Amino acid sequence: MVDVTFQEAVRTVVDGSHSDPFSILGMHRNPETETMEVRAFVPGATAVTVVDAREPELEYALQRYDLDGFFCGPMADRKESFPYRLKISDPYSEEPRVEEDPYRFPSLLGEMDLHLLGEGQHWRSYEKMGAHPRVCEGVSGVSFLVWAPNALRVSVVGDFNHWDGRAHVMRLWHDNGLWEMFIPGLKEGDAYMFEIKHRDGYLLPLKADPYAFRAQLPPNTASIVSRVDRFHWSDETWMAERGEKQRIDSPLSIYEVHLGAWKRVPEEHDRFLTYLELAEQLIPYVVDMGFTHMELMPISEFPFYGSWGYQPIGLFATTSRYGTPEQFQHFVNACHQAGLGVILDWVPGHFPSDGHGLGNFDGTCLYEHEDPRKGFHPEWNTLIYNYGRNEVSNFLINNALFWCERFHIDGLRVDAVASMLYLNYAREDGEWVPNEYGENKNLDAVAFLRRFNEVLHERFPGVMTLAEESTAWPGVSRPVSQGGLGFDFKWNLGWMHDTLTYMKHDPIYRKYHHDKMSFGMMYAFSENFVLSLSHDEVVHLKGSLLARMPGDTWQQFANLRAYYGHMWTFPGKKLLFMGGEIAQGREWNHDASLDWHLLEIDWHQGIQALIRDLNRLYKEMPALHQLDCEPGGFGWVKVDNREESIFAYLRHGLHDAPPVLVVSNFTPVPREDWRFGVPEPGFYAERLNTDWERYGGGNIGNGEGVDAEEREWDAQPHSIVMTVPPLSTLILELKRHWD
Missing domain, CATH: 2.60.40.10 (Immunoglobulins)
Structure with missing residues (x-):
């Protein structure tokens, strides 16, 4: 008994303010009579009887102690506890109902x-x-x-x-x-x-359950009792080989997808495809396009569809917009059976302040910092996790482990890492609190990210982590043991920004911005980079990739083809947001399907065919992927041709992999009889030319390829003479005479 009178204890149970009801309710020994008595609170009940669960004929009527539904009474001469049930009568039922008393069960925690x-x-x-x-x-x-x-x-x-x-x-x-x-x-x-x-x-x-595995369809907010441990996986082959497929020297080409806007069903009020329908339609498409992985924008349950999932409420629940957790497991399993990896966008950087979420969870700032200078995100009007609190760090790391174990996820791309690392991110002077050393580094977040990567890689060695980090923070993709954050890869947002800035200029002015295309090589191997053209580049009035290209329609498509050719041959893994592969002309809209009707037009078909072929060559040619993250995999051939906007470079692989020469011409002027240095004698086959007719180009090129001459050029011992079409990228691979 607690240190209050029994009458006061009953009152606090009835008004719902008692903090330890197990000390009052259920079966207890009366210290005076040494017999058992049962107390039950059943709002609305008119009578309650205790029924022995093993001998149902034994019943013990309880006395109504309070009109609101508190009952209690002795169990006659019973001196030992026994399992029982409650027979309950109320004005709403003709017959009494029999229920288990939740207060008779012990704790299940060890x-x-x-x-x-x-x-x-x-x-x-x-x-x-x-x-x-x-x-x-x-x-x-x-x-x-x-x-x-x-x-x-x-x-x-x-x-x-x-x-x-x-x-x-x-x-x-x-x-x-x-x-x-x-x-x-x-x-x-x-x-x-x-x-x-x-x-x-x-x-x-x-409050919704922070650990719920399923939630009601928004705008409803309740959690749903669910299990996620019964799916019968059949992806053993993929799981056994995953570690090799995701090595740093393996080809990694990622198709980023928003599941609600890839394709819809217009005949049924433009509804979403379900996880099962996506398995039937999306997976074969991505495989046919030659991508190695699919990256899903966040699917943890989120209340506001317009946030694209980047403001999640239920980190452990797959969004119910597309189906059940088991159906999502089916989707991942189907990806693996098709040889396709699955990466999830993961959001440990902030969470929304919706009343049913984590904010002010128990009446205090439990998951977030109490000081708004640390706990409130001014750019997104969201709350920031308190990474220095063990329970919060454990919650987030467990969520990462959960996706890998229960859903066989192959990688986590961590969103907005820069916002986590800097205490003054999106804040003016006076709006942030320095760390103990007077710096702007969030030391708790740094420790959390390192711990997250250590634990995840230890428990799931084949899983990779990727950071969206937009600053020059050192060692993002370096091991924790070497002072890094421990990620496997980092998005190269600098390359994306510089090269798109270059491409938007009219070719006549590109010579003044020549360094935008070459500057990325100054830091290309400081991290393990992914070259990303993500959803962020086709929203917020930025327009589509195609719309940013200058010139008439022919030149816009030629520019985009040349740019894609450069991207797929430049050091770094690849990521393209959906719609980019069909050259969608309008800005992305999360409320509508992609413009698949564009594929009725030859130019759009040409871009799609180009992406398919680039992915195929990227996987087939070791020089294009094995040393993506090593200086030995790249060498400039021509980098100073500002007037002509010509770039040429060599890609190398491991061992005896044939070298590859890449040449790009970012002007609408064809360049004939241009000489380029090459490292070896032999025949340099033209494996891809973005100006080929099947891609929508003018079909200017070099036939099957060109032979090298023993003439030193561009600091190389041999050279070739070739034609470079306007606004194009060419890929030439050495075919040695003895091969």
Whole structure:
């Protein structure tokens, strides 16, 4: 008994303010009579009887102690506890109903779980936290566990208790701030939320479960009891070979996709495709286009569709817009069976302030910093995680591990890393707090990112991590042991910005911006880069990639083809946002399907064919991928031809891989009889020419290729003479005479 009178304890149970209902409700020994008595709070009940679960003929009527539904009574001469049920009568039912009493069940948490959860080192916390169908003492139900250390009380609410927070108040583990309860009779598919009472006595907005595996379709906000451990995977071959396919010397060409806007069903009110339909339509398309991986913009449940998923509420729940978690597992499994890797965009940098989310979760700033100079993101009006808190760091790392284990995800692309690393990101002077050394580095975020990468790579060695980091922070893709952040790859946003700036200029002015195309080589091997033309480049009034190209229609398409040819041959892995492969002319719109009708036009078909061929050559030719991240894989041949806007470079692979010469002409003037240096004698086959007729070009080129002469040129021992078409990129591969 707590240190209050029994009458006061009853009152606090009835009004829903008792913080330890397990000390009052359920079966307890009366210290005076040494017999058992049962206390139950059943709002609305007119009579409650205790029924022995093993001997149903034994019944014990309880006395109504309070008109709101508090009942209690002795179990006659019963001196030992026994399993029982409650027979409940109320004005709404003709016959009494028999229910299990949730307050008779013990805790399902072990000491080790409590210890690891408390210190933030539990790497399978998603198996304990949240809602899990279980069997306890032979009774089926659902166990709940939530972290809310500063709450006065926490309840589970749903249709099963008429959303009455007084009915299922949880058990508190004071040392950890964890609230726990097993509710018998609940099952998969049941909706629920947490009702949390502030320590000052008022109710907070109902909260979704931070660890829920499924959520209601927005704008509804409830969590749904779900399991994600029953899918029968058949991707053993892919999983066994994944590590080799994702090595730094392997080809990596990524198709970035927004699942809600890749393709829709116009005949059915323009609805989304489901995960199952995407498996049937999207996967074969991406494979046919030659991409090695698909990157999905965030699919963790998010309330506002216009955020594209970058403001998630349910990090552990696949968005219900496209189907169930098991259907998404089917999608990933189908990708793997088709030889396609799956990368998820992951958002640990911030979260929205919606009332049912993590913000002010237990009446305090639990997941976010209390100081808005650290905890509020002024650019996105979102909240920032408190990475220095063990429980928060454990929550986020567990989420990363969860996607890799339960959904076989092959990589996580971490969004907005720069916003995490800098305390003054998007802030003016006076709006941020320096670290202990007076610097702008967020030391807690740095430690979190390093720990995240260490744990993930240790537990899932074949999985890769990619950082969207827009500054010159050193060592983003270097191992933690060498002082880096531990990512495998970093998006090369500098290359993207410089080269697109160059391409938007009329060719007559490009000679004044020549260095924009070559500057990337100054830092190309400081990180393991991915050359990314992502969704960010086709939104916010930037227009499409095609629309940025100067000139008439022919020149726009020729410019885009030449640019793609340069991208696929420049050092770095590749990423292209959907629609780029068909040269969509308008800016991307998340509320509509891609403009697939454009493929009725030859020019758009040509761009699609070019991307397909570039991906094929990128995988076939070792020189184009093996040393993407090593200086030995690249060498300039011509870099100073400003007047003619000509670039030429060599790509090299490992061992005896044939060298590749790449030549780009970014003016609309054909260049005939141009000599380029090459490293070896032999025949240089023209493997791809973006001016070929099948791509929509003028078909100017060099036939099957050209022979090298023993004439030194461009600091190379041999040279070739060739024609370079206007606004084009050519790929020539050495065919040695003895091959």
